[in-house]
Amino acid sequence: MYQFLIIGGGIVGLSTAYSLVQKYPQAKIAVIEKEVEWASHQTGRNSGVIHSGVYYKPGSLKARMAKQGSASMVAFCKAHDIKHEVCGKVLVATEQEELPRMEALYERVQKNKLNVTKITREELLEIEPHVNGLAALKVPTTGIVDYKQVTETLASLIQEAGVDLFLGTKVKNLEEVQEEVVIDTNQGSFKSKYLINCAGLHSDRLVKMANIHTDLKIVPFRGEYFTLAKEKRHLVKGLIYPIPNPDFPFLGVHLTRMIDGSVHAGPNAVLSLKREGYHKTSFNPKDAMDIFTYPGFWKMAESNMKEGWKEIVRSFHKKTFVKSLQRLVPELEAKDVIPTHAGVRAQAMLKDGKLVDDFYIIRGKRSIHVCNAPSPAATASLEIGKEIVRQLPHDAQIKVS
Ligand SMILES: Cc1cc2nc3c(=O)[nH]c(=O)nc-3n(C[C@H](O)[C@H](O)[C@H](O)COP(=O)(O)OP(=O)(O)OC[C@H]3O[C@@H](n4cnc5c(N)ncnc54)[C@H](O)[C@@H]3O)c2cc1C
Incomplete structure (x- = not known):
């Protein structure tokens, strides 16, 4: 007992x-x-990022626990000799229309009392010389580790x-x-x-x-990764993220230097027809039935059809995936990115189709x-x-x- x-x-x-x-x-x-x-x-099977809490609604458990959790994770790694690095990250606005979204995010981080600064294009290029950006937010407390x-x-x-x-x-x-x-x-x-x-x-x-x-209901979303060819790793010094779309905060691929020195690109977010399905063809009849018989799924599908379709295209068409990376690092070419592993997110959904x-x-x-x-x-x-x-x-x- x-x-x-x-x-x-x-x-x-x-x-x-x-x-x-x-x-x-x-x-x-x-x-x-x-x-x-x-x-x-x-x-x-994740990105290995020690997040700082930039995106989360002020007052939410996520906002509080990411802030406290990043500090306790770094302290835990130090205490137990686990390789990690607080390398910082930049959130890059690549187009004019992203500048107001960057300002809104900056206001949110003020409410979450995080140490984040707005930087100019010139300052961004000093941190990430190969990035194309108009301006960015610099988050010095973000880190990397192998979870x-x-x-x-x-x-x-x-x-x-x-x-x-x-x-x-x-x-x-x-x-x-x-x-x-x-x-x-x-x-x-x-x-x-x-x-x-x-x-x-x-x-x-x-x-x-x-x-x-x-x-x-848990609805599984697969996130597929690519790895950068060794000779192109120098294009990414730390963590390069786009400014998130507030309606779809978990969409938007990023470039992440991993603790083993490799650089990963991704993840995307496609519906997975198997809860632990790590391949495009993964299918489990019980898991698929669970999704398709859940009314919330159809409500979500109806209102997010366009974004969902874009993610499917990006999953099957490497050039489209690479295009989203080129917005951040224009020097990257399709031959520089090699498909690697995938992870599946356990995302809870409500009957009205809203994601928790x-x-x-x-x-x-x-x-x-x-x-x-x-x-x-x-x-x-x-x-x-x-x-x-x-x-x-x-x-x-x-x-x-
Ligand atoms: C693609 C991707 C990228 C991510 N990137 C990051 C990131 O960079 N930073 C970050 O902080 N978070 C990230 N996350 C989120 C993070 O990985 C998860 O939130 C976290 O790992 C959840 O941990 P868990 O223990 O709840 O789940 P899991 O790691 O999934 O563990 C659950 C365990 O329960 C076991 N289990 C299930 N059913 C049974 C059963 N019936 N009997 C016995 N055992 C069972 C499973 O086998 C599994 O091992 C990412 C997630 C994904 C998918």
């Missing part, structure tokens, strides 16, 4: 376990992950602290009974006083298994569920872990002896 059992071996699940052992060193805790390695899905390495470090730390870790263990059913939760897996049954669902792309299915009613913007956590009687943890949840993971522990109901805490 465990006191706390966490489902999901991504960065959110392991950060939560890390927070739990710090607060309750005597508690019996387990983490269950269906894959044979930590960070196999979103956490191990898989962070997650593996968390796993070692919690294991040393006595947490039981189960890889290759897939949760098939849950039952909240009076004093405990029974968790059925392919490796047998587990019992826990309290359950924490950090299952990313499958979190809504576990909410359903726990018999909690929500209107939410903020992090979203709900509670059952003996469980807590992370229902929406898209970007910047890797950056914010240590803070999300603390927040989950803070939200545990009083009786879950006092029974730890």
